[in-house]
Amino acid sequence: xxxPAASGTPGTSSAPGAPGAGDxxxxxxxxxxxxxxxxxxxxxxxxxxxxxxxxMTVEGADGRRYLDCxxxxxxxxLGHNHPVVLEAVRRTMESGAPLHVLDLATPEKxxxxxxxxxxxxxxxxxxxxxxxxxxxGTDAVEAALKLTRTATGRRGVLAFTGAYHGMTAGAxxxxxRVSARERVAEGVAEVTRLPYPYPYRCPFGVxxxxxxxxxxxxxxxxxxxxxxxxxxxxxxxxEAVQGEGGAVPAPDSWLRExxxxxxxRDIPLIVDEVQTGVGRTxxxxxxxxxxxxxxxxxxSKAIGGSLPLAVIVYDxxxxxxxxxxxxxTFRGNTLAMATGAATLRYVARxxxxxxxxxxxxxxxxxxxxxxxxxxxxxxxxxxGLMIGVELVDPAGPxxxxxxxxxxxxxxxxVRAACLERGLIIELGGRFDATLRLLPPLTISDEQAETVLxxxxxxxxxxxxxxxxxxxGRQA
Numbered sequence: 001x002x003x004p005a006a007s008g009t010p011g012t013s014s015a016p017g018a019p020g021a022g023d024x025x026x027x028x029x030x031x032x033x034x035x036x037x038x039x040x041x042x043x044x045x046x047x048x049x050x051x052x053x054x055x056m057t058v059e060g061a062d063g064r065r066y067l068d069c070x071x072x073x074x075x076x077x078l079g080h081n082h083p084v085v086l087e088a089v090r091r092t093m094e095s096g097a098p099l100h101v102l103d104l105a106t107p108e109k110x111x112x113x114x115x116x117x118x119x120x121x122x123x124x125x126x127x128x129x130x131x132x133x134x135x136x137g138t139d140a141v142e143a144a145l146k147l148t149r150t151a152t153g154r155r156g157v158l159a160f161t162g163a164y165h166g167m168t169a170g171a172x173x174x175x176x177r178v179s180a181r182e183r184v185a186e187g188v189a190e191v192t193r194l195p196y197p198y199p200y201r202c203p204f205g206v207x208x209x210x211x212x213x214x215x216x217x218x219x220x221x222x223x224x225x226x227x228x229x230x231x232x233x234x235x236x237x238x239e240a241v242q243g244e245g246g247a248v249p250a251p252d253s254w255l256r257e258x259x260x261x262x263x264x265r266d267i268p269l270i271v272d273e274v275q276t277g278v279g280r281t282x283x284x285x286x287x288x289x290x291x292x293x294x295x296x297x298x299x300s301k302a303i304g305g306s307l308p309l310a311v312i313v314y315d316x317x318x319x320x321x322x323x324x325x326x327x328x329t330f331r332g333n334t335l336a337m338a339t340g341a342a343t344l345r346y347v348a349r350x351x352x353x354x355x356x357x358x359x360x361x362x363x364x365x366x367x368x369x370x371x372x373x374x375x376x377x378x379x380x381x382x383x384g385l386m387i388g389v390e391l392v393d394p395a396g397p398x399x400x401x402x403x404x405x406x407x408x409x410x411x412x413x414v415r416a417a418c419l420e421r422g423l424i425i426e427l428g429g430r431f432d433a434t435l436r437l438l439p440p441l442t443i444s445d446e447q448a449e450t451v452l453x454x455x456x457x458x459x460x461x462x463x464x465x466x467x468x469x470x471x472g473r474q475a
Contacts, residue, residue, distance in 0.1 A: 022061075022062040024049075024061050024062075025048070025049040025060060025061035025062045028049045028061065029043075029047055029049060042070075042426070045415060045426065045427075046419060046424060048060040048061075048062075048064070048066070048419075049061040049062075053068070053080030053081055054079075054080055054081050055079040055080060055081075055082070055440065055442060056068055056069075056079050056080075056439060056440055056442070056443055056447055057080075058080065058424065064422070065422060066419070066422045066423060066424050067422060067423050067424065067439075067447060067450060067451055067454070068080070068424045068439075068440075069423060069424055069425045069437045069438060069439045069451055070424050070425065070426050070438055071438045071439060071440050072301070072306070073243075073275065073301070073426070073438065074243065074274075074275040074280060074301050074302065074386070074438045075301040075302055075304070075306065076302070076306055076440050077278045077279060077280070077302035077305075077343055077347060077352070077440060077441050078305070078306075078343055078346065078347075078440060078441065078442055079440035079442050079443075080306075080440075081306075082306075082343075082346075082442070084305075084342050084343065084346045085305050085306050085339045085342060085343060087342070088305065088338045088339045088341070088342035089335060089338070089339060091338070092108065092334060092335055092338040093335075097334050097338075098334060099333075099334050099335060100330070100332055100333070100334070101332040101334065102329070102331060102332050103132060103327075103331045103332055104332060106332070106334060106337075108334045108337040108338050108341070109132070109332070109334075109337050111337070111338075111341050112337035112338070112340050112341040112344075113130055114341075115340070115341040115344040115345050116130070116299075116303065116311070116313070116340075116341075116344060117130075117313075118344075118348070119278075119284050119285070119344055119348060120285070120297075120313065121285070121287070121288060121293060123293050124293050124294070124297075124313075124315075127315050127316050127317075128313050128314065128315070128316070129313070129314055129315075129316050129319050130311055130312070130313050131143060131147075131311060131312050131314075131321075131326065132309075132310075132311050132331040132332070133310045133311060133312065133326070133328060133331065134310065134328035134329075134330055134331065135300075135304075135308030135309060135310055135328075135330050135333060135336070136166070136300065136308065136310055137166055137272075137274035137298065137299075137300030137301060137310050138165070138166025138167055138168045138171040139166075139168065139310055139328060140274070140298045140299065140300055140310040140311060140312050141165045141166045141168075141170065141171040141174070141237070141272065141274075141298055142166075142168055142169075142170045142171055142326075143312050143326045144235070144237070144270045144296045144298050144312050144314070145157060145170045145171075145174070145234070145235065145237070145270075146170075146325070146326055147296065147312065147314060147318055147320075147321065147326070148234045148235035148268040148270065148295075148296065148318065149234040149235070150320050150321060150325065151268070151317075151318040151319075151320040152234045152235075152266075152268065154231070154232055154233055154234040155190055155231075155234060156190035156191070156192060156230065156231050156232070156233035156234060157173075157174055157190070157191050157192070157233055157234055157235055157236070157237060158191075158192050158194055158219075158230075158233050158235070158236040158237070158267070159173075159174035159175075159176070159191055159192070159193055159194070159236075159237055159238075160176065160193065160194050160195070160196040160237075160238055160239075160242075161176050161193055161194070161195055161196045161198075161203060162176045162196045162198060162242050162245035162246070162248060162430060163175055163176040163196065163237075163238070163239060163242065163245060164176070164177065164239075164242070164243060164244035164245055165237065165239075165272055165274075165298075173191050174191055174237055176193065176196075176245065177244075190231065190233070192222075192230050192233065194215075194218070194219045194222070195214075195215045195218060195219075196215070196238075196242065196245070196248070196250065197211055197212045197215045197250060197251055197254050198248050199211060199212075199401070200378065200379040200381070200390060200401065200403050201399075201401065201403050201430065202401050203215070205399070205400040205401060206400070206401070207401040207402075209251075209253075211401075212251045212253060212254045215254060216254055216257035216258070216261070219257075219258070219261060220257075220261050223261065223265060223267075232265070232266075232267070233267055234267075234268070235267065235268045235269070235270050235295075235296070236258065236262050236267055236268070236269050236270065237270040237271075237272060238250070238255075238258065238269075238270070238271060238272065239271070239272045239275075239276065239286075240255060240271060240273070240276055240281070240286035240287055240289070240290070241275075241276050241281055241286055241382070241383050241386055243275040243276070243386065243428065243436075244428045245428065245429065245430070246381075246388050246390065246428050246429025246430060246434040246436070247381055247382040247383075247386050247387055247388025247428065247429075247434065247436055247437075248381060248388070248429075249281075249381065249382060249383040249386075250290075252289055252290035252291075253290075255287070255289075255290040255292050256290050256291070256292055258292075259290075259292040259293070259294070268295040268296060268318060269292075269294045269295050269296070270294065270295065270296040270297075270298060271286075271287055271292075271294040271296070271297050271298070272298045273285055273286060273287070273297050273298060273299050274298055274299065274300045274301050274310075275301060275386070275438075276386065277299050277301070277302060277303065278301075278302035278303060278343070278344065278347055279302075279347045279352045279353035279355075279356050279384070279441050280302065280356060280384055280385060280386050280438075280441070281356070281357075281383040281384040281385075281386055282353055282354070282356050282357030282360060282361075282383055282384030282385075283353055283357075283384075284347070284348065284353050285297070286383070289383070295314060295315045295317075295318060296312055296313070296314040296315070296318070297312065297313045297314070298310075298312055299311050299312070299313065302343065303340050303343075303344065304333070304336040304337075304339060304340045304343075305336065305338075305339030305340045305341075305342055305343030305344075306339060306343075307333065307335055307336035307339050307340070308330070308333060308336055309333055309336035309337065309340050347441065352441040352442070353384070353441075355441060356384040356385040356441050357384050359385060359443060359445070359448055360382065360383070360384040360385045360386070360387060362448070363385075363387060363437070363448055363451070363452060364380055364381075364382060364387055366452050367380045367387070367389055367452065367455075368380040370456055370459075374456070374459050374460060374463065375394035376391050376392060376393075376394055376407060376410060376459065376463045377389055377390075377391065377392075377459065378390045378391065378392030378403060378404055378406075379392075379403070382437075385437070385438065385439055385440075385441060385443070386437075386438060387436070387437040387438075388428070388429065388434045388435065388436055388437075389434065389435040389437075389455075390406065390429060390433055390434045390435075391406070391407045391410050391411045391414065391433050391434070391435065391459075392404040392405060392406055392407050392433070393405045393406075393407045393410075406429070406430070406431035406433035407433050408427075408431050408432045408433040409466070410433070410462060410463065410466050411427050411432060411433045411434070411435060412427070412432075413462035413465065413466060414435060414455075414458050414459050414462045415427055415435070416462075417457075417458035417459075417461055417462045418454060418455060418458040420458075421454040421457060421458055422454065423451060423454040423455060423458070425437060425455070426438075435455070437451070437455075439451065
């Protein structure tokens, strides 16, 4: 399914679906709308019913095929149903291993921990402890916040504009998006929001290295100001590349400054690697680009090799928990540990982080080259295979950094146009105007070109349709 059929007629399969397949899909989608909560998200953006998937290709119940540039929001490092993952599932199932054992020691857990620690920066791995959390990344964030609050005896947390860390109470409190928090009581006291460097829409209105330096200076001076209103915090939590925030990479110099500032003030530094980990950014872990060593790393998504798994790995000096301080019924997911270990080793053995850096740079360069022909592309950014394309109104006013107004309605049109052309992408960013690309690390050169062809065509057509609609309203 990843061969020629994946790059043929957009949005169609090489053979028609079974009789009634379209009716079946319509029925399933209708029952989903009737029975599932109004909080469902991806199902609203992608009205498809996947029935088969392999590599980067997803086939719907109606027989149509799509190239998947969402990859389970970054979970599928190897794409769908990779042979290495399927073999790990078969081997574990056939071995008779218990599939659920709470937090008991098993050979599969021991092997996963070996595989994970082998990927960590040496200085960090030598002093590391691991805690297995509930299966979602948001629980791992909760664990990291609880750990540092326990170890320091403090309550406050430093977080950043544009951040996304999950949807449970503590993780939501340190998330930046106001709309996600405004109707929910926050669960972590004293969250201080600091400016995250975002060159295209610089919080200081200057951009570039100057904006990055100001962000670091602001953080340091606020912490040292006796009248700044910030008590010594329990932790600082950040993403080396903001994912839901619009694929915004933090400059390495800024990350090093955050590490210096926190280390000098005895503030634990938590780095959320839920989406950036396992080769996604062109290094096995995103912190490696800057060379920093955090105190806590939050990991989920790709570490489970397609299955639910979340952990925190942290410096042994912070291991201040009592037994049972952070528990969860599904900490002992044997299958996920087996598929996770297999995935971690495959990514390392096959050099897929380096591959992500190479392919990602080529895709980003081509997208950036489209800006002249498609002026609705305001900014192209990212790291490795974590790419963002921010859409703007090219007729709107220019701000002090040269950015034009975001165009979220156009982004929705482009997402729909991509789906029509057999391409799955999602939106993100401050205004939901950033097209986000998270293809599997196994993407082929041919698939990368097909993705870019379909995306460029979708942007061009959606832009033209939007322009015609505007003219029609003005007539």
